[in-house]
Amino acid sequence: MLDFKHRGAPLWSQFSALIPSPQRIHPLGCHRPRISDRIIFDKLIQVLILGAAYERISDATCSATTIRRRRRDEWISAGVFLQLEQLCLEAYDRIVGLDLENLSVDGCLVEASCSGEASGKSPVDRGKQGTKRSVMTDGKSILLGCVIVGANRHDSPLLRPTLERLSRFGYFLPEQITVYLDAGYDSQKTRDLLTELGRQGVISTKGEPLQTGDRWVVERTNSWHTRGFRKLAICTELKSRVLDALISLANSIIVIRRLIREAWLSHRWDSKPKRKP
Template sequence: MPVLPSWLAEPLWNQFAALLPKRPVYHPDHPLGCHRPRISDRVVFDKLLQLLRFGCSYEAIADTTCSASTIRSRRDEWIRLGVFSRFKQIALESYDRIVGLVLDQIAIDGAITKAPGGGEVAGRSPVDRGKQGLKRSGMTDGYGIPLGRVLSGANRHDSPLLAPTLDLLDGLGPLPDEITVHLDAGYDSAATRAELDGRGLHGRIAHKGEKAPIQAGQRWHIERTHAWQNSFHRLARCHERRTIVIDAFFDLADTVIAVRGLIRRSWKTHRWDARPSRCP
């Protein structure tokens, strides 16, 4: 059973393949020219999607078509080339061009997940009996399309992560003149308001001690996006130890979410050759 339906997997692979450098099937410097052929990039890409979705180990996902060491080495090669970050950037640009990012309404919030193996950005989790955990300070547009995240240990408070998260707006190109940032009560402080005022942003912050439904503002979009990201089990229970690898898997997951949203929202307004016969 495929990890993703073909209407989503094929456009993802077509764009990802366009970012990869050309490699010969056999290494040209081999003296005999008859050594083992290079494993197909499509096979490794499918394995990475399986790892992302199921959260299992590299050894568990490896088979006769591709070994665990090949998956790791090809993953690291693509990270060095900046393929994953560029992949996500193209997805956001395409979404913005066809549907339009809702950048005048921004939602930011933190989410804590498990990190059993520790790692560079892991810390003692205050909600998991002090076990190792990972916090991500995520940012979405007004519909819930993930724009980026800042990784930190689970023992970090949300408020100090607001400034580096807002810095991610600089890479999104032209921004609206007025932007409203929706935050929960964890950001209800004078420091947060000063940070927003210094950047010329409007803040809609829930007040501490006052009960309010999450639907009262636009903050529920980031909560839904956290749920989308946690459906990829490698992010919900992260065994990776290096930050660059974790970011690569997040970029891959965010790209899947953005392209899926793009296809679903443009299904009734656009026509293309590979358009699904019914709304996905």
């Protein structure tokens, strides 16, 4: 999915700049050499894309414990994944431009076989454990915010915390914002919320044939997540903060791929691919 010799270079360059310096250094200099951050980063990419367990990804270069506890959790605590996602979104906005005037919100149900913090009985899978992602995208399918809960939660109450993720863009929001929603949000409570937040809503009507409109862009984003990243298609993480970090990493990859693809026709750079990605 990602060629790290070319397209992955900007991602790793930015990620490595955000990694905090190691604090624990042996005073006598006889501690085992610290494993390269690049090795850990590549292992996390493999876990995210292939969906494999950490024990299966580990080898002689790096153990599963080092991947999970010593690096992944350290980077999550330092906010590296969230900062990386924010920088990718800001770069995309400067070069291509985010379509913040047209937003789409929808829920996505995935299997959660390990019954983690963000899991619940799925109403569409015979009561098995599942996770719901309330996803918000711009008009070009770029993920702007995501709320993770159990599969037994309804979409409508998740709309407020999902729309509140727009606060990450500060005062650069347009005056008029239209939110496209499916029939699951067709209620007076949703309309009152949109009025309170100063947003316009285009909501599909319950009981009528399927109405697509401009809501299809969020379905494409859900497809990018579940088809491109096996770890997001079958959730095996127990902690919500780990799942949030993996979603931020996946979104960073998607944004960079879209940025390279859309900027290929309008910009020049030294490592520009000869063919359109």
